[in-house]
Amino acid sequence: MNYIKVYPVFFLMLFLLLGCKNENKENSQNTVSNAIEYAQGLSLFEYDNFTLLKVTQPWIGTNRSFTYVLHKKGAQLPDSLSVYPLIQVPIQSVIVTSTTHLPSLDFLEEVNSLKGFPGLDYISSDKIRQQIKKGEIKELGQNESINTEAVLDIEPDVIVAFAMDEHNSPLKTLEQSGIPVIYNGDWTEQNPLGKAEWIKLFGTLYGKEAQAKELFDTIVSDYKSVLGLIENESDLPTVMSGVMYQDVWYLPQGESWMAVYLKDAKADYLWKDTKGTGSLALSFEAVFDKAREAEYWISPGHYETLKDLKGSNAHYAEFESFKTRKVYSFAPVKGETGGTLFYELGPMRPDWVLKDLVSILHPELLPDYKPYFFQQLK
Secondary structure (H helix, E strand, O other), X not given: OHHHHHHHHHHHHHHHHHHHHHHHHHHHHOOOOEOOOOOOOEEEEEOOOEEEEEEOOOOOOOOOOEEEEEEOOOOOOOHHHHHOOEEEOOOOOEEEOOHHHHHXXXXXXXXXXXXXXXXXXXXOOHHHHHHHHOOOOEXXXXXXXXXXXXXXXXXXXXXXEOOOXXXXXXXXXXXXXXXXXXXXXXXXXXXXXXXXXXXXXXXXXXXXXXXXXXXHHHHHHHHHHHHHHOOOOOOOOEEEEOEEEOOEEEEXXXXXXXHHHHHHOOOEEOOOOOOOOOEEEEOHHHXXXXXXXXXXXXXXXXXXXXXXXXXXXXXXXXXXHHHOOOEEEOOOXXXXXXXXXXXXXXXXXXXXXXXXXXXXXXXXXXXXXXXXXXXXXX
């Protein structure tokens, strides 16, 4: 009789033990990988009812990171996630603070969700300008001093924000009021494809992950197609860049996103070997000594004509690229109210940017191509 009493207890303990082992095994098999491949400052871990969003590079020169939980309505979340901001998706309304965020809304057909923006005149998108004319998008002032009262009146589901550092008081005030603020660090990426991959953040916010991935995969494919087109190109034209500001000539460092574009476009950028991802600050004489005979001058600041360029400094006309009129810039291509199209759309379409540069530097490879962003200065 004693054996009969012991057996049920034994089998119950055995069942529980095996159940725990199976559960642990199942959990170990459900490890989620990062959905991001190129961007260095963004991670997305997609689970059944929620996505863990991590922004590890919100601005340059920081070790701070931010974690957010984007969850579906009614989702049961682990208690351990309660320490992070919880954002229900798909969102219905949004405020963004950088023009680089706008193409994602356009491509994902979510323009109607945009309710406010600081600096409406900088916006070039035709669809968004139509919404502005209808009074659907409020002016919020300047990014660093955003109108908090206007934002509170809008009550957006989320703010996707650009910030230079952690000292943005208006954004902190809005966070304390209960409005989630997601810091978008797309501008810190140096890999052109890394910049574009931030569309996946917006895809998750709107429940359109598949659509965002499809578009990004197309961009990657097109970019690689252009790389394949010029893979065997051995003639690398010399390129200079930048312009004087007061008494200093600023030009891209050798590891910056512009230098990456020039390398991928098979150009011999004269400062390609310098370290850093920002700008070099040089004297006119230093630039002239090195770049006097450069074949091309790419991105001479904000100047839109050769006349304006020469008018600011007569010595610019002494460069060979100026004499041969091989000076190209994205500055002349603007939206309806003066916003520079490149700053808005360029980060989202690196494939178009690369095609532009290849058509300029190696015109024989794309003879019928019409550039999206860059124009030859007249």
